[in-house]
Amino acid sequence: MSSLDALRTLLDPSAIVTDPEAMAPHLTDWRGKHRGEAFALLRPRSVEEVSAILRWASATRTPIVPQGGNTGLSGGATPDASGDAVVLSLTRLNRIRAIDIEGDTLTAEAGCILADIQQAAAANDRLFPLSLGSEGSCQIGGVVATNAGGINVIRYGTVRDLVLGLEYVRADGAVIHGLKPLRKDNAGYALQELVIGSEGTLAVVTAATFRLFPRPRVGATALCGLDSPSAALKLLSMLKQFAGERISSFELMCDGEMGLTLDFVPGTILPLERRHAWYVFIELGDGAPNSPIGEVLTETLASALEQDVLQDAAIAQSEAQARAIWHLRFAVAEANRRAGPIVSHNTSVAVADVPAFISAIEAMAAEHLPNARTLFVGHVGDGNIHVVLRLPKETPAEQLADIGHAVNAQVFAITRDFGGSITAEHGIGRNLTGTLTLHAQPEALALMRAVKQAFDPLGILNPGAVLAKR
């Protein structure tokens, strides 16, 4: 009996897919940067089936590659080329198990789409604040496994800050029943914190209990044109002074990236009279009714205009205008995908260091990649600026990998000089395992390996992700 036959005795037939066409979308990431092989795609419908799969995988030493909406940017959900692994899709675990309005919590299974969770919270007059470009297709299990960030981190934190409890399956199939709606629980080690962000290498997340927040009853959205990143930081500081903790998003984009977005993504329009060197996207929100948040934004921007901190600003006068402004920001990933050969990064540095970091990257690029265009877009409010190097269209495909490696080494070295992170929110995946080995403190890396051994002694959970194979 082949190992797959053994699995057939444990699972519903619909849970086992071997048809190459049906498997194909699961063997590559959405940017088409990674391709792998698997001898089956498993689509369990329940936690019990996930448990059965992991017991089987442990018994047969079968590598498991957990996969959610497959929107990751680091190759963490794509199997390697060997074909030894199975892809474990959590898509069919897609129930919202509970919403507690009084306690402001929501419990959802791994396969739930992020946008559906946002809507379920909104339907109950609450906010689920996680928001990112792929929210229409990424899944809750994936955002937990990668500790996703997005545009509201400045106010609400990353996924880690939103998770109260976690249900996950250990490598040996044991289900850890850690769902809980508790804001405080210090009963033993914070195992779930370790599982969050471990990219499917320590356990398979099957459900999570999240915090909900007061839904902003009043909001204000603006797009500003500025001369420089340091002007953006000045504006942030002014806004903090007057809007306090009401700043939900504060995003920065350079004009080169704005150009790509306007050129490559249909339906994008710049609501300013002319182009500027830099743009800031602002979202304020207030859970209290009758909040003068709109006036606060108008007055702060007027004052910033007067002081020459910004050059122009468009304040949304309707929901539709607000959506149009944010569409410009969210379209970036799509624009970059269509724009041709790029090398992109997901570094973060201290907020105050952002302008100097950008200058250092520009200087490096001017010296080493004179034909590339250096683009910046990201979450300046939390120091996480995506560096995007757009290579000339005529760059030979076979040179891309080498150029990428060379550029990455430079960008990561600069990041390290600033005491930053090589991967602020996209995780390590399979892309950056070598970089982690190079940049992490060896003693910390040894602890990570010891933790991996503690959770997954047989090494069947997403091998080759996060920690390089040895």
Added chain:
Amino acid sequence: MSSLDALRTLLDPSAIVTDPEAMAPHLTDWRGKHRGEAFALLRPRSVEEVSAILRWASATRTPIVPQGGNTGLSGGATPDASGDAVVLSLTRLNRIRAIDIEGDTLTAEAGCILADIQQAAAANDRLFPLSLGSEGSCQIGGVVATNAGGINVIRYGTVRDLVLGLEYVRADGAVIHGLKPLRKDNAGYALQELVIGSEGTLAVVTAATFRLFPRPRVGATALCGLDSPSAALKLLSMLKQFAGERISSFELMCDGEMGLTLDFVPGTILPLERRHAWYVFIELGDGAPNSPIGEVLTETLASALEQDVLQDAAIAQSEAQARAIWHLRFAVAEANRRAGPIVSHNTSVAVADVPAFISAIEAMAAEHLPNARTLFVGHVGDGNIHVVLRLPKETPAEQLADIGHAVNAQVFAITRDFGGSITAEHGIGRNLTGTLTLHAQPEALALMRAVKQAFDPLGILNPGAVLAKR
């Protein structure tokens, strides 16, 4: 050469204390519930000395009991009776290393007093939101090691939510340099999250980088008299509706506990006309100037009075009145300490379950401990209600332990029925290791033991805390 002699070659003489009188305060907890022995008290002045101590401890297999302000409530910082251990006091590592106003971060060493950190933040027009009864003497390393909570968790979270980066020393003496002012960093496993709340059993915390927040420019404080815990939840719900995320604290206290506080702690005055069955303490704060937060509170309380949700309310008209109200809340620990024999708990349940949980505890106490008084005080806004059973004064001292065990078993069983936590914010320490063994899922406990093994293979770090000795 004795092992202490070996240590003398590594440390400044002032770092090694063996005088019994000087050691005594470090061998018991502040409530006097735990007493232990140690063959030395070590008081390093630097991270390098901490590292040297741990290298020595590893070489000599000496158990290390890390200690901060020694204000813990679970016996986690008191050595056992064997005298085999040394107490490692972090008190002299007490520098604030950096404050970054633009990035809203503060980096402090383990021995810094919490109140000093609050003041340093305030002096820079920022808020460090952690606030708890022992803030005048507890130390930053201890609050990180125990993931402390306190009265502002409803808004700002526990210590875990405040820590951005951590410097800690491994059992073998290796210093993990994880201080960073980054809001986002997904480069590998979240080791620091595991160290937070591990009560000195996985590593010794030497410094942390914390988030700072906008300092409330407008605040409002009130004490309310109510009839029941469910009225308190109704009030919370009304307040959420109008004050949104501006609720910094929402605390509940029963009249029995209020009576103890008024009786036993000098300088406490009830600012209401008469006593009530229950009290709620409210603190609102707003980082934006000109916020109508005071009016919001007045109007919400007036509306609650009208709807008979509350019976009376005192709104502070000055800083001094606000401090007097909060003095009533903070004096509870002192009142309980002076009031005679008590058995206290630190459970949490879902917020909506608080009234039913209180009723269940009262019913249990009426049946099993008819002579005890059942008191409740705590953070109803986050579901963390301290159950305090006050035993008759004449209870023979030698019976206290047995009564305590019996009561605890009942309280924990009820907590488990509600899906709550046996220790919301006080940790496991040495008090609750048996309870953790009993109540934790065995597969989760096994993971905790594997993690302990990964971090501390020789078992020298605070042995007997968190995980029961086997």
